[in-house]
Amino acid sequence: MLGDALLLQLGYNATLVTVGAALLGVAAGVAGTFLFLRKRALVGDAISHATLPGVGLAFVLMVALGGDGRWLPGLLLGAAVSAAIGLLCVQGLTRATRLGEDAAIGAVLSVFFGFGIVILTVVQTMTAGQQAGLEGFLLGSTAGMLRSDAILLAVSAAVVLALVLVLRRPLELAAFDPGYAEATGWSLGRIDLVMMGIVLVVTVVGLKVVGLILIVALLIVPAVTARFWTDRTGHVVIIAGAVGGVSGYVGAAISAVAPALPTGPIVVLVGFLLFLVSLLFSPGRGVLASLLMHHRYQRRVHMRQGLLALAQGQPIFEALTRRLMHRAGLILPDGVATQAGQAAASKALLDETRWSLVRADTSFAAAATRYDGLTPIEDVLTPDQLRDVDGRITAPKVV
Amino acid sequence: MGAEFVALSLTPILIGVCVSVACALPGNFLLLRRQALIGDAISHVVLPGIVVAFLLTGTVRTGPMLLGAAGAAVLAVIAIEAIRRLGRIESGAAMGVVFTAMFAGGVLLLERSDTSSVHLDVEHALYGNLESLIWLDATGWGSLIDATALAGLPVELPRMALALLVVGAFIALFWRPLALSTFDEGFARGLGLRTGPLGLALVVVSAIAAVAAFDAVGSIIVIAMFICPPAAARMMTNRLGHQVAWSMLFAALAAIIGYVLAGYGPLWIGASASVSAAGMIATVSGIILAVAAIAGPHRTRGS
Known part of the structure; x- marks a missing residue:
């Protein structure tokens, strides 16, 4: 059964989801590497938790307008908007006040998540909200996805990956040699903004697959894993992308066989397994x-x-x-x-x-x-x- | 504000206040030491600890739960430190790897095992169930001096009060060494203070607060209260004593206003059901922080 899933023999939908998850994993691995090297890995956690109020409010708004609240593109748009507000809050708190970035991240993630929970309880009391399935955004659920949602996932994951690859050069420069990047005329602030934008898009696309609580793992774990294997710029990015891709692919395949389990934890544990193997057995830095x-x-x-x-x-x-x-x-x-x-x-x-x-x-x-x-x-x-x-x-x- | 309030709202509010203050107290020092996200990490890893304790003992009694959670917290701290040293990985990333993996493991264990007989699920772990901790034996304010009614208090209240007492006693007893090692670790070490064990003790005390609170209110309040009240208090003053006092005030305010808004707010605007109290308390603490960040007298660096 798992063999069928890994070989993409479980039907059109499952195949789309698995391929989409793999593409998403590659994009997250590559984007996460830049985040990790800029020592801002946990900003991703604030961004992902900040998506929850947006998802809930988008649902309420779409129902209020007489539509179907579960329309995925609308939910993801709401997620992106509130994640962007959360990101602005982190940057505002860090720049304008005496708080460190860690405190700003913790404050934003807990407050936005708390507010999101408030909205979710409102949704549950709505007649249309009984089967909203918004809880699936917490830990990811790919089982029984609509055909249109699976297509949206696969296509947007491919687009994000393309975006990351196109913007790779300046991001690499800023991550590995910020001084040189500035000297050659790049604005570090602007590159960071682009990086955060990519992380935001990866997070939003990954909501349905990995869920907002654990998506940060897909950003961090591949980069950390890759660091064990090489010190060379290009190689870290490639290995991280591969680790992310394998995590997404295998995780989604296992999840297709075990539909009762949330997808996110499976994806994360596959990635963690690769990390453990690297921690123990990689040449050079391994235990x-x-x-x-x-x-x-x-x-x-x-x-x-x-x-x-x-x-x-x-x-x-x-x-x-x-x-x-x-x-x-x-x-x-x-x-x-x-x-x-x-x-x-x-x-x-x-x-x-x-x-x-x-x-x-x-x-x-x-x-x-x-x-x-x-x-x-x-x-x-x-x-x-x-x-x-x-x-x-x-x-x-x-x- | 009569019998109904005492029976339905008084105990949840008191528990909320105890949780908030118990988390905000060590939060002050974690914030100043740039370890604010430790609370985040601890509250994630508590889940696998509790699940494993349940699978081993088959009950949801407090003792095994606390032991399991504490064990998981210690394991996480060791794992973070090991990854940081072995891989020469920055501590934020090491933390991210450990707490997501442990949380993922906890969720899968929970979903794979049969917990339908007990009150243990992921949603409960995230945002608890403060609203359900009601005091059925209460008939009015008079019940507060009625021994038989007091015996029916939800067990979470004395437990949380005890946790608050432990945390408060630790902070009061070690006030000077904590303050010294927080602001100038080198100087503190020069005076002969053992800053390493002291820092670990602070983490352990934070874990005690988090674990005790987790059971009653879920992890989201815990994370918010570790960070938001101390961060808001930091904008109000430059003195540590005042900051801790402000943070306790903010934490208590957030708990009371948040609970009242969640329980009664929807009724005021004509809706019928209440919303999540845990979520609302976190939201109110965020609003307090936002106001402090906009108008606090010491909000910028160097002011």
Whole structure:
């Protein structure tokens, strides 16, 4: 069943929704990366919570005008308007008052959400509001979507994605190098405005899929996940888009098989799973890689200290050092150096002596900065330079 | 304003005031420490904690619920810190990852398990049910000194009053160290204060307030009260003592006006049903903040 959903075999509507969710995920992942790099990830939370009063008021207004309150384009328009007002409130509070952005975000999200709940209780008392299904906007519900709504979702998700891709350059510039962006004539304020506009559109399109409480996860989680895999500008954006796309696709597919469950939490948990895998297993920043690196570094330090002790004829007492050196065939179990051990020890001592000369000589200042007690000096100096240094080692002996 | 008021509105209003003040008190310090969104994060992660506690014990008794919620809050703080350090991720983003994932997990657990026998669902978690905490045994103001009627008080009231007492005692006892470490952490450390444990204690006390309140009123009031009254109070004064006093006043006002507006406001304009009290209280706190941001004497930086 899930296989069918993943292969888009569950009918036209489910396919549209799944593809739409995937496109939305890509757009959210890419847009969220810029938000994350500008350190404003949680502004998305304020924007999304601020959509609720707009949804409710749009419903009331459409019913009052004699229409069907559940008309999705109207609801989304209302959501966009109130989200924009919420965004303006965040910026107003941050700029004009002494409040920090975090406080402004918290105030706007809780007050707008609270007001939205008030409107929802009003809607519930209306005769037309009994089956309004506005609760679906809280946590997302894609099951049993109308054909027209599914088309709207897929098309608008595609449009948002196109918008993000078209505006990618200035956004990247502002996110990764704001100083350079300003120097080349971009206005940071205007780029931020565009970024917020895109986040707003992503949020509004995502309301029906992920829901307003959790859509912020679709903005943050892919960007954070991508950071674990690369430090390069373009790559972060691409990986974040991919993570977002997979979350949306798989989440919507699972939701198509389990229609009783809200879609949002599923999408978010799929994304979180990808994040967990990255946190644990990514090379470089992952937990496993960090542990391995630490382990390797620790062994190198112990080895080096052990060899220097051997060269200076000092006994080694430290158990880990003895074990490591014995396993490498450098010492016998009783701590006496083997032939290989003696060779390695004198090489380590020579290395250390060369380094101390290099670090004392200001003409080697650049090379001296590479000293960490572990790097062999051959990796840093040319053979000519080494010969020069070696000449100085023997010089005192001649005198 | 007679017997009906005492039975139907007095206890919800008192509970609302206790919740609001208990959240606003630690909120002052969180706001000044730029940790305002901790309240937001805590109130999201409380949900999975409560659901897991319910699944393990099969009851909705207070003890296991509080333990589960507190456990979830601690787990979230640890996870946020771990992600921030391991991935060198900015704390706001780390917070966003953790609390959305935990909330999503809580919602799915809740939807997958059979909770139809008990009063536990997502809507309830979000905006609680303040209106239902009525005092059926009350027959009028006289019931306030009637022991048998007092025994029928909704259990949330004494519980919330106790939480308020705990929070208030913590703030009063640690007033000086809290103030010092909030404004000048380096200086506080120089004096020998252990600022790390103190900061953690503040978060734990906030979590106690949030968890106790969550059960009665849902998370939306909790988030609003952690931030709005202290933020409005911040526009009124430059002195910490005055700010805390203002925030308590604003919190209590928001609770009372919000509840009255939600319960009676619709009747005044001719509608028949009331609206969500939790939502209205959050809305009123926002209006207070808006007024303070427009007209507060110390609203701008450097004033």
